[in-house]
Amino acid sequence: MAIKALELFNAYSTGQLPKDGGYIVSSFHKETSAYAKYEIVAYAGVKNLYVTPQGMTFQTDGNKIFVLAEPNDYPKKFMEPFRRDSDEQIPHRFSELEVVTAKNQARVMISRDPIVSYSAFTIVRPTGIDFSFIFFNRDDVLDSLHVFFTKTLNQESRVPKRDAEKAADVILDSLENFTVWESE
Numbered sequence: 117m118a119i120k121a122l123e124l125f126n127a128y129s130t131g132q133l134p135k136d137g138g139y140i141v142s143s144f145h146k147e148t149s150a151y152a153k154y155e156i157v158a159y160a161g162v163k164n165l166y167v168t169p170q171g172m173t174f175q176t177d178g179n180k181i182f183v184l185a186e187p188n189d190y191p192k193k194f195m196e197p198f199r200r201d202s203d204e205q206i207p208h209r210f211s212e213l214e215v216v217t218a219k220n221q222a223r224v225m226i227s228r229d230p231i232v233s234y235s236a237f238t239i240v241r242p243t244g245i246d247f248s249f250i251f252f253n254r255d256d257v258l259d260s261l262h263v264f265f266t267k268t269l270n271q272e273s274r275v276p277k278r279d280a281e282k283a284a285d286v287i288l289d290s291l292e293n294f295t296v297w298e299s300e
Contacts, residue, residue, distance in 0.1 A: 134252055139250070162175065
């Protein structure tokens with residue numbers, strides 16, 4: 117059976133990181149809350165790769181979207197996401213996000229349009245309960261990402277399963293706007 121996803125830094129250290137492209141999903145969780153921030157970066161055709169103790173820099177173009185999972189009791193829910201504390205912020209206003217409000221009043225916010233990184237981007241090395249996975253660019257990669265986000269939002273961020281599925285649908289819609297694959 118072909119590998120669908122691996123932990124990013126392990127994939128690099130074992131020589132399994134695809135240079136031709138893939139989707140990198142990084143998560144940043146609050147240890148004391150169900151609040152979580154995700155970054156999804158797609159890349160193709162790596163020219164060079166630099167690894168440091170702080171992270172991994174890809175010398176290639178990339179497309180990135182953000183996902184915020186916010187519990188119903190989050191105290192700053194009315195603060196624009198770009199104005200929040202650095203560990204809770206993403207570079208978007210509410211008007212730039214699709215918002216899925218769950219039946220338990222948790223919210224999942226997803227970038228409508230990707231941010232394009234020209235020539236290089238860096239993935240920060242995860243610490244604590246955070247993680248970074250590389251999803252291989254296979255025919256079923258979007259299905260794998262849908263399953264991943266449905267489970268993760270449900271289990272880690274306490275979003276009810278039906279609402280987590282709806283949020284995963286919106287995430288896939290945003291991924292459809294990625295332009296990194298257009299040159300292939």
